[in-house]
Amino acid sequence: MTVFLLRRLLQAAAVVLVMSLLVFLGVFAIGDPIEILISPEADQFERERAIKALGLDLPLWQQYLVFLGNALQGDLGRSFVFNEPALKLILERMPATLELAIGATVLALLIGLPLGLYAGLKPNGALSKGIMATSILGFSLPTFWVGLMLIMVFAVQLGWLPSTGRGETVTLLGTRWSFLTLDGLAHMAMPTLNLALFKISLVIRLTRAGVRETMLMDYVKFARAKGLSPARVTFVHVFKNILIPVVTVVGLEFGGTIAFSVVTESVFAWPGMGKLIIDSINVLDRPVMVAYLMMIVLLFITINLVVDITYSLLDPRVRLEGKS
Amino acid sequence: MSAPTLEVRNLRTHFFTRAGVVKAVDDVSFSVKAGQVMGLVGESGSGKTVTGFSIIGLVDPPGRITGGQILFKGRDLATLPEAEMRSLRGNRIAMIFQDPMMTLNPVLRIDTQMIETVQAHAKVSREEARQRSRDALGQVGIPSPDERLQSYPHQFSGGMRQRVAIAIALLHKPDVIVADEPTTALDVTIQGQILAEAQKLCTQFGTALVWITHDLSVVAGLADDIAVMYAGKVVESGPVAEVMDAPLHPYTLGLIGSVPSRNRRGEPLRQIPGMTPSLLNLPAGCAFRSRCPRAEPRCAEPPPMAEYRPGRHARCIHPHDEAVAA
Ligand SMILES: Nc1ncnc2c1ncn2[C@@H]1O[C@H](COP(=O)(O)OP(=O)(O)OP(=O)(O)O)[C@@H](O)[C@H]1O
Ligand code: SF4
Ligand SMILES: [Mg+2]
Numbered sequence: 229m230t231v232f233l234l235r236r237l238l239q240a241a242a243v244v245l246v247m248s249l250l251v252f253l254g255v256f257a258i259g260d261p262i263e264i265l266i267s268p269e270a271d272q273f274e275r276e277r278a279i280k281a282l283g284l285d286l287p288l289w290q291q292y293l294v295f296l297g298n299a300l301q302g303d304l305g306r307s308f309v310f311n312e313p314a315l316k317l318i319l320e321r322m323p324a325t326l327e328l329a330i331g332a333t334v335l336a337l338l339i340g341l342p343l344g345l346y347a348g349l350k351p352n353g354a355l356s357k358g359i360m361a362t363s364i365l366g367f368s369l370p371t372f373w374v375g376l377m378l379i380m381v382f383a384v385q386l387g388w389l390p391s392t393g394r395g396e397t398v399t400l401l402g403t404r405w406s407f408l409t410l411d412g413l414a415h416m417a418m419p420t421l422n423l424a425l426f427k428i429s430l431v432i433r434l435t436r437a438g439v440r441e442t443m444l445m446d447y448v449k450f451a452r453a454k455g456l457s458p459a460r461v462t463f464v465h466v467f468k469n470i471l472i473p474v475v476t477v478v479g480l481e482f483g484g485t486i487a488f489s490v491v492t493e494s495v496f497a498w499p500g501m502g503k504l505i506i507d508s509i510n511v512l513d514r515p516v517m518v519a520y521l522m523m524i525v526l527l528f529i530t531i532n533l534v535v536d537i538t539y540s541l542l543d544p545r546v547r548l549e550g551k552s
Numbered sequence: 553m554s555a556p557t558l559e560v561r562n563l564r565t566h567f568f569t570r571a572g573v574v575k576a577v578d579d580v581s582f583s584v585k586a587g588q589v590m591g592l593v594g595e596s597g598s599g600k601t602v603t604g605f606s607i608i609g610l611v612d613p614p615g616r617i618t619g620g621q622i623l624f625k626g627r628d629l630a631t632l633p634e635a636e637m638r639s640l641r642g643n644r645i646a647m648i649f650q651d652p653m654m655t656l657n658p659v660l661r662i663d664t665q666m667i668e669t670v671q672a673h674a675k676v677s678r679e680e681a682r683q684r685s686r687d688a689l690g691q692v693g694i695p696s697p698d699e700r701l702q703s704y705p706h707q708f709s710g711g712m713r714q715r716v717a718i719a720i721a722l723l724h725k726p727d728v729i730v731a732d733e734p735t736t737a738l739d740v741t742i743q744g745q746i747l748a749e750a751q752k753l754c755t756q757f758g759t760a761l762v763w764i765t766h767d768l769s770v771v772a773g774l775a776d777d778i779a780v781m782y783a784g785k786v787v788e789s790g791p792v793a794e795v796m797d798a799p800l801h802p803y804t805l806g807l808i809g810s811v812p813s814r815n816r817r818g819e820p821l822r823q824i825p826g827m828t829p830s831l832l833n834l835p836a837g838c839a840f841r842s843r844c845p846r847a848e849p850r851c852a853e854p855p856p857m858a859e860y861r862p863g864r865h866a867r868c869i870h871p872h873d874e875a876v877a878a
Contacts, residue, residue, distance in 0.1 A: 457672070
């Protein structure tokens with residue numbers, strides 16, 4: 229386990245290094261922030277001073293080294309727009325995004341697992357066919373459109389749910405959270421559902437496929453031959469096996485959810501990282517973009533590690549000491 | 553003699569597939585008494601496993617028992633409600649599967665898989681259930697059973713896994729065990745050990761054992777009676793020594809001829825010519841007709857199962873029996 233963790237950390241460091249270069253180059257190629265940040269009326273002198281202050285006069289590789297050196301000290305640059313450390317801006321908004329993403333994942337499991345289980349156990353029932361047909365909608369409807377429809381119905385027509393913002397928040401562990409207040413939960417409801425829609429469909433399909441496959445295994449028949457109740461066969465023998473692929477995919481998908489929360493956050497004016505990055509791209513706030521992308525890289529690496537560890541806990545045949 | 557513990561009468565189990573009806577089991581009869589071993593022999597695809605699943609009531613759709621009776625101590629299992637069947641399954645009637653690598657759940661520990669079996673049929677504490685599981689592992693010759701209970705299936709060899717499966721089958725000292733080729737996937741030496749142990753335990757507990765195999769030589773040393781299956785039907789049955797000595801059905805003779813034996817060392821093994829017919833659209837008449845050296849026009853009529861000598865049945869119009877051959 230220790231050997232495994234050490235090796236994974238080394239791998240992670242290498243990945244972060246490569247990604248930092250790619251991110252830096254990619255963002256550099258997007259556009260020239262000077263045109264946006266410095267007013268056209270500024271004279272040559274003012275212009276040069278600003279360029280110097282932002283470190284944009286150095287050659288590219290030097291800018292990268294400066295960036296890397298600073299990054300190692302936890303400094304990913306200052307936002308051109310807010311004139312605040314980019315990392316601080318990202319970290320401030322991360323809880324809002326995490327809250328949404330975790331909420332969506334939990335919702336996807338709570339809804340997807342039972343429906344998928346049912347559809348897998350009764351593949352020919354009318355209800356199962358309905359579930360599967362609906363899950364196709366969940367896959368194919370565009371997120372922003374569903375978001376707008378949710379607002380139309382629940383906020384505009386029925387007036388049941390608020391459509392923007394985080395609502396009332398409570399401070400816990402130094403940051404603000406919505407899920408601890410009723411008003412906050414009401415504000416979370418629509419964006420969470422919106423973000424969860426794709427995942428619910430995914431979990432339903434994975435679970436159903438897993439159940440159908442597992443039901444045919446000899447060990448399930450043997451469990452039945454032992455005279456166990458159908459509930460025990462389903463919830464212990466079958467469920468524990470299908471949890472392995474579901475946890476893997478949902479875990480890996482978690483990074484994607486955070487990345488794709490951009491759309492949902494924009495639709496519901498949810499003040500998370502996604503909204504920040506869209507705003508930053510609009511004004512070419514390069515340090516924020518870089519900091520955001522680096523955070524996402526770190527997040528993906530962490531998620532992969534957590535998924536691997538969970539996987540090994542669920543499946544006794546996987547040994548972490550072995551090849552990764 | 554006492555009444556048989558298990559008596560299968562004219563069992564038919566068919567699969568209603570899209571391509572047509574597969575008559576996997578089509579008129580199978582045999583019986584086993586307490587403490588005795590009944591060998592069910594036949595080529596791959598002859599319907600042995602389906603017969604076993606029919607007995608423990610685990611034929612899944614599109615399959616269904618369409619006829620016959622499975623009398624267990626006088627009760628017909630074929631028509632028993634599922635709840636009652638479940639209380640017998642794993643309790644009074646147990647089954648050991650063909651492939652030991654696949655029968656144990658890979659993500660559950662051995663103790664979980666054994667304790668749940670004990671508690672499914674006996675109201676005992678977890679501790680008591682663990683004791684019984686440990687004892688059962690000891691019985692089938694698994695060293696340091698206390699430790700092994702904590703293991704996962706992948707930490708066992710194939711032979712050890714099959715012992716665990718046998719231990720699970722023995723947990724409630726069942727009246728009937730259906731053992732579906734439990735040793736074919738194993739090394740010859742381990743095969744012999746497991747065979748001997750299973751037989752010893754069944755005699756000890758008075759269990760009626762149905763031993764399914766495609767290997768006639770396994771059954772010859774083990775069984776009291778034998779039933780030979782071909783294309784879903786029992787084609788010959790009787791006491792094993794008599795059948796091996798003087799088979800009535802040409803198929804049985806062919807099977808015996810294809811077993812390597814000491815007396816005929818050096819000679820090539822005789823093979824039964826031809827192939828097992830597809831169970832879909834079996835032609836009327838004797839299914840063995842196209843491969844039978846004794847076939848004659850009359851064989852196009854379905855031959856009835858008839859008793860040619862006391863206790864010796866065969867499904868053949870023209871059996872190897874000078875006294876009855878017309
Ligand atoms: N679920 C099913 N659907 C359709 N046909 C089936 C099904 N299960 C079994 N059969 C058919 O029933 C026949 C008998 O199968 P069975 O498994 O009983 O053979 P077997 O004698 O045990 O063979 P083997 O020695 O290979 O285990 C086969 O032809 C098989 O194709
Ligand atoms: S009935 Fe005819 S074809 Fe069938 S086994 Fe007997 S002799 Fe051969
Ligand atoms: Mg079989």
